Amino acid sequence: MEFIKNYQTARKSAKDRAKNVYTMTADEYESQTENFSIGYKVNEYLHHKIVRPYYDWDESGFHSEPSNKRKQESLSRFKVALSKLHPDAEIIYAQRSGLKITRHKKTNVLTEKYVISLRAFVKGYKCKVQDIAIHIKNTFGKQKTKELDDAVYDDDQCLGVVHAHKTDDDQRFLKPIRPVLQRRVFLAQYMYGDEKELVFEKGCNDSNQNNQKENRKPSLQKTEKVRVNKKCKGIIQGSENNFDEDNCPIEDNDESQLEHDRAVTINEENSLVLADFVKKEYFNGEILQILVIDSIDDYKEHSIVIRVDQGHCHFKKGRHSGNIHQRILINNNGSSQRCYSTKLDACKNGKYNIISFEKLPMSVQTIVNELN
Numbered sequence: 001m002e003f004i005k006n007y008q009t010a011r012k013s014a015k016d017r018a019k020n021v022y023t024m025t026a027d028e029y030e031s032q033t034e035n036f037s038i039g040y041k042v043n044e045y046l047h048h049k050i051v052r053p054y055y056d057w058d059e060s061g062f063h064s065e066p067s068n069k070r071k072q073e074s075l076s077r078f079k080v081a082l083s084k085l086h087p088d089a090e091i092i093y094a095q096r097s098g099l100k101i102t103r104h105k106k107t108n109v110l111t112e113k114y115v116i117s118l119r120a121f122v123k124g125y126k127c128k129v130q131d132i133a134i135h136i137k138n139t140f141g142k143q144k145t146k147e148l149d150d151a152v153y154d155d156d157q158c159l160g161v162v163h164a165h166k167t168d169d170d171q172r173f174l175k176p177i178r179p180v181l182q183r184r185v186f187l188a189q190y191m192y193g194d195e196k197e198l199v200f201e202k203g204c205n206d207s208n209q210n211n212q213k214e215n216r217k218p219s220l221q222k223t224e225k226v227r228v229n230k231k232c233k234g235i236i237q238g239s240e241n242n243f244d245e246d247n248c249p250i251e252d253n254d255e256s257q258l259e260h261d262r263a264v265t266i267n268e269e270n271s272l273v274l275a276d277f278v279k280k281e282y283f284n285g286e287i288l289q290i291l292v293i294d295s296i297d298d299y300k301e302h303s304i305v306i307r308v309d310q311g312h313c314h315f316k317k318g319r320h321s322g323n324i325h326q327r328i329l330i331n332n333n334g335s336s337q338r339c340y341s342t343k344l345d346a347c348k349n350g351k352y353n354i355i356s357f358e359k360l361p362m363s364v365q366t367i368v369n370e371l372n
Helices: 008-011 014-020 026-030 068-085 129-143 257-262 268-281 345-350 360-372
Strands: 002-004 021-023 044-045 056-062 090-095 098-103 110-123 125-128 158-160 196-199 225-227 232-237 262-266 287-293 303-308 326-330 332-337 352-356
Touching: 014 021, 014 110, 044 098, 056 068, 056 129, 068 090, 068 110, 068 129, 125 129, 129 196, 268 287, 268 303, 303 360
Parallel strands: 125 196, 196 225
Antiparallel strands: 002 021, 002 044, 044 158, 056 110, 090 110, 098 110, 225 232, 262 287, 287 303, 303 326, 326 332, 332 352
């Protein structure tokens, strides 16, 4: 799991982030010896992560501290919203209510207001960070209440951990509403091991998407996925890894099948090396396939193509309709991320995060050289 001390660092360059992001296991996180006082500002760094769904509820503008009754009313409303997003799911709650001090960026003037701030973590499911906002929109549409925050799911999202505060000015601590034995359950990155993966598509009604009352515990060998498509009902992917998508027309071109038809798979040892490289440099989500193809574009030597289940397109700066994945291309020229869509010139010709061959890890260079 990845963490970052100062959430403002994530808004800076990739180089600055790399200096400040660090990893901890769940056990290492539990064994921290901080006294959880002023200065403890640890955040989860959720850059392109698969997480358990989390939600924020914020009410601001109170000139005095809200009563306990008022706070309880807000919690009740939050629970009602969560019951629509995840019926029958187990959910735990934390709160960061209190006096919020904000510093104006230009004038440096401090303002003080009391706020009610709540957070929820869902057990039993996992999804991409950016997909949670899609789920909120699909579930509520224009009826979404303003208190349910849908702006906490960006590419460089930082999520404060329990017993931490955000800035030197804002010293409200995130605390569990009910005591728990392990703090790790309040980490979006922490997985119990029985999570069912949720896949959401823009513009559909997610009332079908879960079938949450059935098959709550999928096989540990295969991750069940629940896909919600714009033009079809939620479909569960079972142990055979097949989607029945006959009624789900593709709205954009996906050349991945053509690529697959002229490719061979790569051995397991090299696959692990390549997967580690991709997760570090490009995408920390699900890798769909690692293939070796004899040529691509104008390049006539062997290339490695790694298909990743990433919906966000850097070139379109959003999501494509239909089943459009991204791919990482690695050969003697180096590596880059590409899009399968041929609809937009930016996608057809675009290359993201280009890394020259000499800057690739030696283990990756060796794999490429062995191919050619």
